[in-house]
Amino acid sequence: MKVALIHEALTVYGGAEKVLEELMRMFPEAPVFVPLYEPSAFPEAFQRADIRATWINRLPLVRSHHRALFPLYPLLMSSIDLSGYDLVISSSFNFAHNVVTPPESCHVCYCHSPPRFLWDYNAYARREGFGVGKRRVVESMLPRLRSMDRAAAQGVDFWVSTSTLVEQRIRKTYRRRSTIIPPPVDVNEFKPGSGRGEYFLLLMRLVGWKRPDIAVRACSELGLRLVVAGEGREMRHLKALAGPSVEFVGRVDGEAKAELYRNCKALILTSVEDFGITPLEAMASGRPVIALGEGGALDTVVPGETGELFEEQTCESLKRALLHFNPDLYDFAAIRRRAEHFDSGQFRARLNSFLTRSVRLYSRRMSETASDELDLGGAADASAPERQAEPRFPAHMHS
Numbered sequence: 001m002k003v004a005l006i007h008e009a010l011t012v013y014g015g016a017e018k019v020l021e022e023l024m025r026m027f028p029e030a031p032v033f034v035p036l037y038e039p040s041a042f043p044e045a046f047q048r049a050d051i052r053a054t055w056i057n058r059l060p061l062v063r064s065h066h067r068a069l070f071p072l073y074p075l076l077m078s079s080i081d082l083s084g085y086d087l088v089i090s091s092s093f094n095f096a097h098n099v100v101t102p103p104e105s106c107h108v109c110y111c112h113s114p115p116r117f118l119w120d121y122n123a124y125a126r127r128e129g130f131g132v133g134k135r136r137v138v139e140s141m142l143p144r145l146r147s148m149d150r151a152a153a154q155g156v157d158f159w160v161s162t163s164t165l166v167e168q169r170i171r172k173t174y175r176r177r178s179t180i181i182p183p184p185v186d187v188n189e190f191k192p193g194s195g196r197g198e199y200f201l202l203l204m205r206l207v208g209w210k211r212p213d214i215a216v217r218a219c220s221e222l223g224l225r226l227v228v229a230g231e232g233r234e235m236r237h238l239k240a241l242a243g244p245s246v247e248f249v250g251r252v253d254g255e256a257k258a259e260l261y262r263n264c265k266a267l268i269l270t271s272v273e274d275f276g277i278t279p280l281e282a283m284a285s286g287r288p289v290i291a292l293g294e295g296g297a298l299d300t301v302v303p304g305e306t307g308e309l310f311e312e313q314t315c316e317s318l319k320r321a322l323l324h325f326n327p328d329l330y331d332f333a334a335i336r337r338r339a340e341h342f343d344s345g346q347f348r349a350r351l352n353s354f355l356t357r358s359v360r361l362y363s364r365r366m367s368e369t370a371s372d373e374l375d376l377g378g379a380a381d382a383s384a385p386e387r388q389a390e391p392r393f394p395a396h397m398h399s
Contacts (some may be wrong), residue, residue, distance in 0.1 A: 001359075003027045004082055006090035006099050009036040009073070013043070014205070015277045016112050019183050022089050023110075024049055026348055033099070054079065074148050075099045076275050087359055090156075093274075106362035108355060109156040110112050110181075113166050113274045114173040121365050124209075148196050150174060158358045160351070162275040163296040172267040180261040182299065184347035185280040192286030196327045197265030199225040199247075200290075203257070203278050206232030208272035211313055214267055216241050218318045226268075228258055251343060261285035265327050266307065269297060270318065276300065279307075283339035286332035295330075298375070300342070306335045 005027065007020045024032065024045065037053040039046065054076045056069070066142055077098035083089055085105050090096040093112035101107045115122045121142060130138065150173070159178035161167040170178045202215045212234060219226035220243030228238065231251045239248060252260060261267070267282035267289045275296035279289040291297035293309030301307045307330075310321035340346075 001087060002085050003030040003087045003089065004085040005030050005032045006077070006080070006088060006092070006096045007032060007034050008092065008094050008096050010034050010046070010053075011036060011038045011041060013041055015183065015275070016091060016093055017042070018277065019110065019112070021045055022184050022344060023089060023091065026352065030089075033080045033082075036074055060156060064367040071145065074145070074152065078152075087355065089355070095149075095152075097156055098149070100155060103366070105154050106158070106359050108158045108160065108358055110160045110162075110351075111166060111170060111178065112162055112183075114153075114169050115149065118142065118149055119169070119173050156356075157362055160354065163299045165295050165298075166274050178251070181347065181354060182348045183275055183277060184344040185284060185339065185342050187279055187280075187336070187343045190261055190281055190284035192332050192336055193262035197287065198263055199227045199265060199280070200322070201260055201264035201267050201287075202227065202270070203229040203252075203267065204259065204269075204271065204399050206230050206234040206238060208234055212238055212270060213241055214270045214313065214315050214318050215268045216246055217315045218322060219243075219316070220246055222319060222322060224322060227260060227264070229257070257281075258285065261287055266290050266325065268318070270313065271295075272313070273297065280339050280342050283307075283335045286336045288327065288330045288335060290318070290325060298339075302338065306327075306330075306338045339357050 001235045005020065005023055008016070010017065016337075020032070021043075024030070031050040031052050033052050035054045036057050037051050056072070056076060073095040077095050078100050080099050082099060082101050082105060085101075088099065088101050088105050088107045090099060090107065090109045091112070092109050094115045097111065099107070117138075121138075151174065152191060153174040156176070159170055159176050160181050161170055162183055163180060167178050167180050170176055186363060200219060202212055202214075204210050204212060206212050206228075209358040212228065212230075215226060216228065216238050218224075220241065223243070223245050226246045228248045229250070229252045232380060235248070242248070249260075261282050262280070262285050264287055266287060267278060269279055269289060269291035272292060272295040276291075279291060279297060279300050282289050283300070289297070289301050289307035291301050291307060291309055292313055293311055294313075297309065303309050308321055308325060310317045
């Protein structure tokens with residue numbers, strides 16, 4: 001079984017890249033095809049991997065101005081030669097699913113979300129602070145890019161979504177069904193603390209659309225201690241908003257991040273996430289989560305058991321949740337057990353089973369194209385094909 005992995009531009013190490021890292025562990029011999037790659041931004045596992053960037057990666061200054069090149073990404077993806085691969089797995093949140101696979105290759109897309117700047121453009125432009133000129137340029141391209149994106153989506157044989165929200169987006173945007181397999185969190189990286197916590201924690205990229213200002217303002221006005229971990233272009237603005245109870249610690253990783261989780265009262269999540277890894281990291285540390293009741297948080301946070309949900313993305317709504325929050329009401333062992341449902345081992349088992357069934361169904365379709373019941377145009381049966389003896393991937397691919 002010859003496997004190829006596809007991903008977006010590798011310029012920032014975030015949640016989608018952690019999923020790719022897990023795929024690289026499952027398929028250590030598979031090359032990773034990307035349009036751009038900045039090695040200095042990634043941990044050692046990426047340095048050892050067979051990562052193949054397109055020709056554009058050799059151009060001067062391109063990696064520091066990659067956002068301006070987004071109109072080229074569909075073409076760059078479609079130019080990747082995938083001849084000879086039995087299984088192509090794209091990890092896509094913008095254009096990775098635009099790769100063109102040969103007839104003998106089964107294409108499975110692990111979709112973090114259909115591209116938001118295409119399909120939720122007005123909200124995206126507001127969040128990113130687009131000026132008039134930039135809006136006009138982007139809007140002139142949208143009809144063509146949307147048409148290309150929807151056409152490319154039909155080349156995917158099976159879809160995997162990260163959450164209920166993303167499953168709904170795929171169904172609405174591409175008219176395709178998908179199977180939900182949540183992203184992994186390595187719960188063994190986190191240990192529950194022994195106390196009830198000393199502060200609330202905000203851990204995220206400090207960008208406008210995530211609304212970190214809500215947490216900074218709410219805790220400042222209530223005089224509650226808040227530790228803000230992360231970097232981003234909103235840092236200066238947030239520091240201007242912050243009262244004396246708010247502390248900024250910058251970007252944290254590894255044990256420093258785990259310690260922040262262990263010692264917090266609760267993690268605050270103010271953003272609408274496609275899925276959201278940080279709530280599960282906090283829960284693996286035995287800590288509850290106070291999250292906006294939208295998006296991926298609805299799949300992970302159980303009110304009254306693993307945290308609380310506030311109704312609106314406003315300072316006042318969060319303040320109400322903070323005022324009623326009582327850490328003594330939570331069983332931290334039960335919170336940890338909830339996180340274990342999303343552990344890396346569970347992710348590998350679910351995805352491996354899905355991929356094995358998908359390849360078998362695709363192979364059957366190729367050999368029995370006349371059978372209507374095996375038509376995969378909507379991938380309707382990909383999540384629950386008939387159970388029977390089937391070949392498995394080699395053990396090293398899913399250990």
